[in-house]
Amino acid sequence: MAAGRGAELLRPPTSSGRATFLELFFDLAFVVALTRVSQRFATLSDDTGWALVTGFGRTLLLFLALWLVWSHTAWITSRYEPEQPIIQAVVVGTMFAGLIMAVTLPRAMEERALPFTAAYLMVMVVRPVVIAAALRGHPRRLVPIRLAVWASASAPLWLAGALGPDRLRLPLWAAALAVDYLAWALGWPLPWLGVSKVGRWRIEGTHLADRYQQMFLIALGESILVIGVVFSGADYSAERAAAFAVAFVTSALLWRIYFYRAGLLLTQAFGRAGMPGRLGAVLERTHLLIVLSVLVTAVGYELVIDHPTRVIAAIDRLASASAVAVLDTEIASAAVLATWFRPRSRCAGPPRHASESRSPDVSRPIGEAGPSSGCPRLRSASSSATRASTPATTLSPAIGVQRANAGVNSSRATKPIMGGRETRPKISYSSRIRATRKSIGPPTTNSSQLGRGCPNAG
Structure with a gap:
């Protein structure tokens, strides 16, 4: 019964993949946040040397903290139904915390470090606890529990950086942020619960793609x-x-x-x-x-x-x-x-199994290109390889006639000279071209395909 009540928060298979107006409203806070990040980067234009490196590192750290908050929220709304009141409350609360982080960001590494840290920890620690309580007995509640435990482990570093001296703020916050991102990459492993890899989560993929497209548009x-x-x-x-x-x-x-x-x-x-x-x-x-x-x-x-x-x-x-x-x-x-x-292509390349090369073309799977492939590029490559491996005397009778007319002695042509190399009868380039054209016949390539590869390749 408890698991059934918690299942109401999950996204149903019939839900729309488009972002809701709640999520677009949530993004407004991060419009302000990205503007503040850009302004901090702009203040570094006159810095040089170590001052430029530390200034860039401070701004990058603040941006990564904001990105983690936004990304977690995008994944939450891709896994849970945004129309549920509890999820709406979580998103609006995260928006308020994100707005606090945005307005304190210009001086977050100085006197406004504590409110920035408090807003960040409210999202990373309190929010998963609320979601876990709303899921009740549902098995998926273990995921937000993992998030809350790992966020609680990095919280002392965040608080020590906010309350400690300014010179220690950057290394302490960098260590705390490294813990948060490492937990995300490892799947928040816990001894008694195991690992919950993000790659195995059930999400609404179309919705998540839509959210990241919107974030790119916000940055633009x-x-x-x-x-x-x-x-x-x-x-x-x-x-x-x-x-x-x-x-x-x-x-x-x-x-x-x-x-x-x-x-x-x-x-x-x-x-x-x-x-x-x-x-x-x-x-x-x-x-x-x-x-x-x-x-x-x-x-x-x-x-x-x-x-x-x-x-x-x-x-x-x-x-x-x-x-x-x-x-x-x-x-x-x-x-x-x-x-x-x-996507499948008629020009996918050579057969994957050796047995396919001995089978007729009618049994070749779709997408496998053979010697008679419809791809002009592969067909020309195949015919070129065939001409290269065929003796010159068998390509066309014209070449044999020309050799006879030239009076070339066969025993002299095969006599090794200078390092084991053999002399070959000299045939003019134009004669070779005419003989090759006569043996191959007129070209079959469509004029619309000239200058291009196979339209289905790539």
């Missing part, structure tokens, strides 16, 4: 906000107008690359994945890099628009940040395509 929106705010507050000039246009085009290209490469395939990949939780774990790590890269790119926008006269240094930073974002997006696309989304 933050970059557009930076472009508009910085350009509107600066004196107008031709250089700043050009920088403004370049920054906008860069954001548009990032949007295009993501949503028409990796992001477009996420839903289909989750639909075909046997273990959507495993794909979701990869998605979480990949999008962490993507979102961080977009935020750093937004800092490049501000540098370019604010200081157009320092165009070389600013463009270098902008190009580096943009390259990282594009590269991470391509990695996400390649990982999804290579691991999870494998």
